[in-house]
Amino acid sequence: MSDLLVDLGQNPYIKQAIKQLGLPLPMPEKLRRPRGAWEERPLDGRTVVVFACGQLTLPLAATLAQAGAFAKVVGTSLQAAPFVAPGEAFGRRIVQIEADAEPPADLRADALVFDASSLSMPRELRGLYDAFHPYIGALNRGGRVLVIGRPASASRTAAEAATSAALDGFVRSLAKEVGRKGATAHTVFVEPGAGERLPPLVRFLLSDRSSFLTGQPWTVDARVESTLDVKFVRPLEGKTALVTGAARGIGASIAQALAAEGAKVVCLDRPGDEAPLAQVAQAIGGAAIALDITERDASVKLIDYLDTKCGPLDILIHNAGITRDKTLGRMSASYWDQALAVNLDAVVDLTEALLAHGLSNNARIVCLSSVSGLAGNVGQSNYSASKAGVVGYVKALSQTIAQRGMTINAIAPGFIETRLTAAMPAVTREVARRLSALGQGGLPKDIAELVTFLSSPGASGLTGQCQRACGGMFIGA
Numbered sequence: 125m126s127d128l129l130v131d132l133g134q135n136p137y138i139k140q141a142i143k144q145l146g147l148p149l150p151m152p153e154k155l156r157r158p159r160g161a162w163e164e165r166p167l168d169g170r171t172v173v174v175f176a177c178g179q180l181t182l183p184l185a186a187t188l189a190q191a192g193a194f195a196k197v198v199g200t201s202l203q204a205a206p207f208v209a210p211g212e213a214f215g216r217r218i219v220q221i222e223a224d225a226e227p228p229a230d231l232r233a234d235a236l237v238f239d240a241s242s243l244s245m246p247r248e249l250r251g252l253y254d255a256f257h258p259y260i261g262a263l264n265r266g267g268r269v270l271v272i273g274r275p276a277s278a279s280r281t282a283a284e285a286a287t288s289a290a291l292d293g294f295v296r297s298l299a300k301e302v303g304r305k306g307a308t309a310h311t312v313f314v315e316p317g318a319g320e321r322l323p324p325l326v327r328f329l330l331s332d333r334s335s336f337l338t339g340q341p342w343t344v345d346a347r348v349e350s351t352l353d354v355k356f357v358r359p360l361e362g363k364t365a366l367v368t369g370a371a372r373g374i375g376a377s378i379a380q381a382l383a384a385e386g387a388k389v390v391c392l393d394r395p396g397d398e399a400p401l402a403q404v405a406q407a408i409g410g411a412a413i414a415l416d417i418t419e420r421d422a423s424v425k426l427i428d429y430l431d432t433k434c435g436p437l438d439i440l441i442h443n444a445g446i447t448r449d450k451t452l453g454r455m456s457a458s459y460w461d462q463a464l465a466v467n468l469d470a471v472v473d474l475t476e477a478l479l480a481h482g483l484s485n486n487a488r489i490v491c492l493s494s495v496s497g498l499a500g501n502v503g504q505s506n507y508s509a510s511k512a513g514v515v516g517y518v519k520a521l522s523q524t525i526a527q528r529g530m531t532i533n534a535i536a537p538g539f540i541e542t543r544l545t546a547a548m549p550a551v552t553r554e555v556a557r558r559l560s561a562l563g564q565g566g567l568p569k570d571i572a573e574l575v576t577f578l579s580s581p582g583a584s585g586l587t588g589q590c591q592r593a594c595g596g597m598f599i600g601a
């Protein structure tokens with residue numbers, strides 16, 4: 125990644141000017157990203173400090189030990205007790221620290237996890253301060269903060285709802301504070317009865333696979349039946365996936381990531397892009413189909429192809445997208461139509477057709493939205509409308525397809541290093557990279573990691589959501 129500000133920041137005058145503009149100076153370190161495919165112990169040898177005062181201690185204790193982490197439990201011996209057996213089973217002896225004791229002077233933590241699921245009154249939020257205040261300084265570079273609570277929608281009283289909502293505000297601020305050291309923070313709201321769906325998400329958020337995601341609330345619910353045989357290695361073995369817009373950029377990266385976890389991937393892109401498309405497909409042992417998804421009979425052609433070549437899809441990734449930027453007064457009707465046709469109409473039309481014929485039960489659908497769709501952007505009224513439409517579609521459709529064991533989610537990337545962002549003016553590009561908690565742009569691989577997680581059988585607790593993958597971008601956050 126070219127880092128203009130890193131170079132300019134060496135000059136003391138320019139450094140001063142950058143500070144006055146309010147642009148964060150670059151981090152000394154790049155984000156820690158995973159090298160290979162999913163592994164059994166993504167947290168092997170990592171230290172996780174757990175403030176274990178809630179109702180979700182059991183799934184948390186098992187998850188950490190199974191993922192290879194060493195838990196240091198802050199609380200009474202009774203609160204630490206659920207961690208002992210799983211720790212021993214995986215050779216991860218736990219350490220208990222009394223809540224009112226000073227943190228050990230040599231403590232370095234790879235993650236801080238707070239189980240807030242028992243908090244019901246605003247004054248109990250003081251527990252967040254008491255836990256994090258002494259320990260936040262011990263968080264390593266590239267560390268993780270996780271606060272787990274109950275969603276406001278499950279609250280019995282307005283005061284309890286206020287307490288839940290406060291967790292989100294706390295974590296969003298913390299994400300901005302720890303972002304400078306490449307660390308991230310998330311809130312996970314677990315609906316009552318959905319605790320068993322929590323472990324895969326905890327593994328993902330504490331691992332290097334989520335390094336560009338931060339400041340996000342996630343909700344785990346029990347609407348979609350969970351699969352019992354959740355595999356952490358090659359989770360997509362035996363699955364067939366379709367990725368639209370797979371010839372390059374984020375789509376190519378998604379196709380590679382899904383294939384690396386065992387999926388057979390059908391790569392789709394426009395006629396005219398056959399050469400790069402075939403290259404991507406060949407490299408991953410996948411198949412290629414050249415099809416313009418805005419063609420009137422695109423869904424008929426696609427279903428014919430699936431019927432003859434590979435059968436129904438288990439994973440459908442709507443990644444193809446275009447921008448046609450102009451301020452509204454200067455925008456031609458064709459610019460409007462093109463952006464809406466690719467980014468929204470085709471997503472809806474293809475999904476509806478495939479739901480009727482071409483998607484397996486328990487399928488996973490992921491749609492690429494954009495931060496522009498959530499926050500709006502000058503010159504992008506068409507693009508933002510289409511990408512906001514995707515979020516609405518995902519939310520509504522999740523209700524109707526849940527009974528078939530299917531999930532559908534959206535991802536709103538922020539600044540990702542692709543040809544789309546390479547085409548931006550240099551200064552705008554640098555500002556866009558820097559104005560985020562992590563102070564840098566993401567890579568296509570970061571989006572691919574989230575898509576892969578949401579496509580996995582273990583992600584059954586997540587549906588109807590839109591996750592920003594933006595490094596904690598300040599715009600519209």
Ligand code: NAI
Nearest residue numbers: 369373374393394416417443444445492494537540542544
């Ligand atoms: P890209 O332009 O590099 O790739 C998009 C692909 O979609 C291209 O290969 C293109 O040929 C294909 N495509 C476009 N129209 C098509 C059609 N009618 N039929 C079939 N294929 C078609 O874009 P990039 O950056 O990889 O973006 C991927 C997705 O992520 C898009 O939906 C985009 O809106 C979204 N996104 C990207 C961001 C970024 O920073 N790069 C930020 C926010 C969202």
